[in-house]
Amino acid sequence: MAYQILLVEDQSIVRNGLKMIIEQDETLQIVAEASDGVEALESLEKFHVDLIVMDIRMPGMNGIEATKRIRSRFPKMKILILTTFDDEEYAYETLKDGASGFLVKSSEPAKLLAGIHSVLEGGMVIQEGVAAKLMPKLLHKSPLQIQQEHLLQLTDRELDILKLIGEGKTNKEIAATLFLSIGTVKNHITSILGELDLRDRTQLAIYAVRNGIV
Template identity: 55%
Template sequence: MIKILLAEDQSLVRQGLKLMIETDKELQIIGEASNGQEAIDLCEKQSFDLAILDIRMPIMTGLEAMRIIRKRWPDIIVLILTTFNDEEYALEALKYKASGYLLKDGESEELIRSIRSALEGGLVIEDQVAAKVMPALMKSQMHTLEKNHSLTNRELDIMACIGEGMNNQEIAAELFLSVGTVKNHISVVLDKLDLRDRTQIAIYALKRDIKR
């Protein structure tokens, strides 16, 4: 069972999301919060595999809660769910290593697929959000993209897969590697390129047109 924390200030919306998510029998909402502070309080009392946080909530926003959760409980995967297709919000969410930025108007099947992908190490960004944030992220990383680095063919293959949006399990299956080996290669790539996370690897791959 995947233990999920759901933070959403509107009770009806929260209950609707819960019903949608729990159509997958392996996903269970075991903690509900109406603001970021309540989400933090729940994390102190229970263990969660994943947290889904609305951005705009009273007392403490989802972004503020995410910063604390990522610092204190780094193993908890965080997805941001919002009605706001806003570049600034999305950039901040990715800066603090959210595993996804989703809009509330998506279908239940799409939401479940996104949760599954994030749990497997994927990064999930709605297409219309990605269209806004990718140019800004690329611009911020231009100094890194201009560096000359020595990458092995295997590292380039893994970077290409990340650029295609694959998660670790999918990369492992595609390249006939173990998930652990994929994670090790990713760590080496991050170190070689002085990048922060797989989002920046994806940007690097797209900018350099790295393909398999």
């Protein structure tokens, strides 16, 4: 069964092009399309969606505001942000609010498809050109608090998993690296989130970087 994707892009020509690229992969299906954040929220009430691929600059409700509202109403929803602007400010805002990745539209189709699959599998994708600019913001401006006493409560196995999350690894990759089942990895991640009082995988990745685990 194919993964169900909501495609959010205000320019119909670009949206059609992205749809053609994405649906070349038989495991991916565009089940709904939207031209802004308002339509995206409406679509989520009507369709089961595994992932949102969303533009960031749109009239009406843009991708930054849409990410915030979508994650508030659907906390586990995976969102991959696309933009023509190689700008770390957009990346920081969307990742801070819970997006799972950030790619520019000029990326090769293979990179887009790889990014989609990585996010679907629980990974985090950051455009190479943005990552170097973004890390100082994640390190110094993130609202997450460094709580070393919580970190000390993690087991060695949980620390290993946290390190790999900080490196952007998916659950499948973590399982293969540590010779664990994917179910066991998921259980550990749930435990880590509880111990560190964090909301989601993106916050775990930021936490790992800020605390020097990566």
